[in-house]
Amino acid sequence: MPEDVYIPWKKNITVLEVLVYIHENHEAIAFDYSCRGRVCGRCSMMLDGEPVMACAIRR
DSSP states (O other), X not given: OOOOXXXXXXXXXXXHHHHHHHHHHTOOOOOOOSOSSSSSOTTEEEETTXXXXXXXXXX
């Protein structure tokens, strides 16, 4: 069962920023990114059944 992880919230945080925070502060998780600028598509993933770029989606 996954454990709960506290993420310091900031306005307009991207899914990519959340992934990087979890990776650096809690556990090693597998994901990939390159440009962080919504152009390469390398951070593409499925979120709630929809294809998205993690660097562009804000929650």
